[in-house]
Amino acid sequence: MAKRNLINKIFWILVVIFILLVSFVFIPFNNGLKQVLFPFAGVLAILFLILGLVLFFKVRRVKFKDKWLRRWLMIVGFSPACVVVSVILHNLISGIGMYLGYAEFEEPVFFLLGIIGFPVLFLIGVIGVLVKGRR
Numbered sequence: 001m002a003k004r005n006l007i008n009k010i011f012w013i014l015v016v017i018f019i020l021l022v023s024f025v026f027i028p029f030n031n032g033l034k035q036v037l038f039p040f041a042g043v044l045a046i047l048f049l050i051l052g053l054v055l056f057f058k059v060r061r062v063k064f065k066d067k068w069l070r071r072w073l074m075i076v077g078f079s080p081a082c083v084v085v086s087v088i089l090h091n092l093i094s095g096i097g098m099y100l101g102y103a104e105f106e107e108p109v110f111f112l113l114g115i116i117g118f119p120v121l122f123l124i125g126v127i128g129v130l131v132k133g134r135r
Contacts, residue, residue, distance in 0.1 A: 003062050010055045011076060015126060017048045018119075052080030072128030079122040086114030 024034075024041045056077030064070040090110035097107065 003058060007055065007058050007062065007073065010051055010058070011073065011129065014048065014051050014055065014076065014080070017044050017051070018122060018126075020044055021048065022119075049080045049084055052077045056081070066132055069129065069132040072125050072132055075125035076122060076129060079118045079125060082118040082121070083114050086110045086118060090114060 021041060021044055024037060024044075029037070054077075056074055059070055059073040059077060062070075087110070090107055093107040093110065
């Protein structure tokens, strides 16, 4: 029971961090304020990644009566790591393309997955957890 309580806390912390990060990106701040808050957003992004992985591995160890709730929680935990891996792969492939002489080479697939796809997957997972958690 204590592990499920910890999973619940980590889940809600991830939701709050996601809201703060999205707010930082989309709410227009004064440029000076955005520069001051940038290190804070970086720390939140790292915390988002770490807590997502902690949630993923905690959920793997706990038995759930509802297998779909377990799956939704795993999606919520895994998608922050997918964002980071996707951005790294985008930069790696773009760098290799530029190194090979394609100056205008830009790889869009991993970029779009990291910036749009996996955050949407995170939101879908949150909705799934909220729906399944109610039952």
